[in-house]
Amino acid sequence: MLSKARSNVPLVSGELTTKEVVGFPVWEVFTQKKETNAHLHAGSLSAPDASFAQQFAREHYGQDQECTSLWVGLRNIFTCDTGGLETYEIFIQWKSGDKHEHVGEVEAANGAEAKVKGAEQYVGDKTNCSIWVAPISKLTKINSATNMIWRETTKQEYRLAKGYSRIVRQKWDALRAKKAVDAYQEEDLKDTF
Amino acid sequence: MTELEKQFQTPMVNLLLSIADDKLFLGHRNSDWTGIAPILEADIAFSSLAQDDIAHASAIYQLIHTLTGEDPDQIAFHRTECAYLCADIVTKSDDFNWASAIARQFYCNTFDFLRLQRLGESSWVPLSSLAKRLCAEQAIHVDHVHSWIDHLGKGNEDSAARIQTALDTFAPYAAMLFEKPEGLDTLHEADVLADHSDFFTAWISSIETTINNAGLALNIQQSNNKGGRNGVHDADFTLSLSELQEVFSTDPLAAW
Secondary structure, three states: OHHHOOOOOOHHHOOOOOOOOOOOOOOEEEEOOOOOOEEEEEEEOOOHHHHHHHHHHHHHOOOOOOOOEEEEEHHHHOOOOOOOEEEEEEEOOOOOOOOOEEEEEEEOOOOOHHHHHHHHHHHOOOOOOOEEEEEHHHHHEEEEOOOOOOOOOOHHHHHHHHHHHHHHHHHHHHHHHOOHHHHHHHOOHHHHH | OOOOOOOHHHHHHHHHHHHHHHHHHHHHHHHHHHOOOOHHHHHHHHHHHHHHHHHHHHHHHHHHHHHHHOHHHHHHHHHHHHHOOOOOOHHHOOOOOOHHHHHHHHHHHHHHHHHHHOOOOOOHHHHHHHHHHHHHHHHHHHHHHHHHHHHHHHHOOOHHHHHHHHHHHHHHHHHHOOOOOOOOHHHOOOOOOOOOOOOHHHHHHHHHHHHHOOEEEEEEEEOOOOOHHHHOHHHHHHHHHHOOOOOHHHHHOOOO
């Protein structure tokens, strides 16, 4: 029998005393797995400000694989045409479905010019690329050399998806391929797993 | 020194148990929030930090194993109540009040950081090297929870009132973090550890800036009571322990 320690667990999130906050801005996160790798788009998150965006990014995207560097910026800065004279980071998605990859930087008067310059310098003849640019002053950059992100002091294997082997995947695929759930329920599950 | 002299073994094990038990139970308590924290990202982050604490506990149980030869899982899960040496703040229920969870986390994380920093200076090398490595990770926890205190304190009247109440409610339990496990003075006298008579005041000064900057007040008194560090626990601990031992008592040899 379960102990009573959690007998007062809220059944649905709406029962929590703190109301869920909606309307937080969306932040994009880029991570670098090794110092020699490019920063790749890891995903996005919601946070009220840059400080929390950074804290959340560290735990959300900095902890599911090794991470030597992490960049965070508001979603709307990556597609913005405006801005001032400064350095812009250039991110390119080479084909649909790929992650945006950091390729370098350009000096530009605004976002629109940064996109043009970025395309000239990094895209070349290729077509159908998506370009994001971000003014460097609006990106929060965290470098693990001075500010630890990925923790390797203690065993962290449990954070990685390595245990989910190809063989387990094949078994699941085989199960899912069956037309009816009943079909495999009738089988001896011990034989399947 | 890499070998610990025999007469220091029991006091050292007591000290290590107090640290590991703090982290095991805090991680266990915080994992209660997985799936139901007030916002999705806080949920992910809190779960990640809870995993860290349990990993830290595991590393320390492993160090105890090098002294006693006992299996780390057995040490973690198979003791009687009075043999657990955590301070009861780590198992004190937050009643699923986020401000309480943050207040508890704030006191415990900042205490742990300072404790690990000081253990990093121990003359027993296996302890000092582990403490230094854990301390680097503990700094991340401290940063994270400082952000929460700052945001809740400066958020609005409601959030400030809630976090202030939680800080005040958990303060007497936080003071009990400083209770000495049995034999600690022996380690000080033999210079295995420097004597940190300023521990409490150093901790206060490490947290009061954050508290004050957030517009909050720190109301905490030093305590000389006997409690968790000497195996005397309250009802919340008993509940937590029985929950923690459920799987292990069902199948002590389970592996996963």
